[in-house]
Amino acid sequence: MITENQYFDGxxxxxxxxxxxxxxxxxxINPGEYEFGTADKEIMYIVEGELxxxxxxxxxxxxxxxxxxxEVPANASFKVKTDVQTxxxxxxx
Amino acid sequence: MITENQYFDGxxxxxxxxxxxxxxxxxxINPGEYEFGTADKEIMYIVEGELxxxxxxxxxxxxxxxxxxxEVPANASFKVKTDVQTxxxxxxx
Numbered sequence: 059m060i061t062e063n064q065y066f067d068g069x070x071x072x073x074x075x076x077x078x079x080x081x082x083x084x085x086x087i088n089p090g091e092y093e094f095g096t097a098d099k100e101i102m103y104i105v106e107g108e109l110x111x112x113x114x115x116x117x118x119x120x121x122x123x124x125x126x127x128x129e130v131p132a133n134a135s136f137k138v139k140t141d142v143q144t145x146x147x148x149x150x151x
Numbered sequence: 152m153i154t155e156n157q158y159f160d161g162x163x164x165x166x167x168x169x170x171x172x173x174x175x176x177x178x179x180i181n182p183g184e185y186e187f188g189t190a191d192k193e194i195m196y197i198v199e200g201e202l203x204x205x206x207x208x209x210x211x212x213x214x215x216x217x218x219x220x221x222e223v224p225a226n227a228s229f230k231v232k233t234d235v236q237t238x239x240x241x242x243x244x
Binding site: 106 | 162179242
């Protein structure tokens with residue numbers, strides 16, 4: 059099954075699927091700033107585009123370009139902001 | 152705008168967006184075999200999972216794993232088949 063998800067009035071949309079290693083989503087983030095909460099550990103890969111992330115326990119925003127990745131622990135919140143539509147892969151592991 | 156597309160009775164779903172270089176989609180392909188037609192040149196990147204592709208003018212299926220890519224010219228058709236849910240990025244350039 060391919061699940062369809064949307065958040066923030068449709069400014070973030072994703073498609074969910076399952077791999078042998080766990081659940082994943084691919085999605086698109088529209089320009090803007092958003093705060094996400096995690097239930098499980100998330101590994102985020104930037105597929106196309108670019109975003110800045112303010113990760114848990116950090117005070118500085120970091121830029122992540124296509125091909126780069128970051129991790130967020132379970133039960134945490136983080137912010138992302140972007141000026142361009144950005145595609146990502148999120149692995150819940 | 153993030154467009155939502157589905158094909159083959161929902162066995163292929165994608166999300167469309169626009170970059171400075173042209174349109175792109177990220178999507179998921181369920182296990183199965185599918186034939187696609189191109190209107191524009193497409194560059195396909197395997198984001199997660201694995202699939203086999205029978206590209207135009209070819210007689211042999213080739214395996215593409217996560218991180219690999221292939222191109223399909225405009226106005227052509229190609230087949231893909233996969234045993235696992237596979238995530239892709241498609242750039243129309």
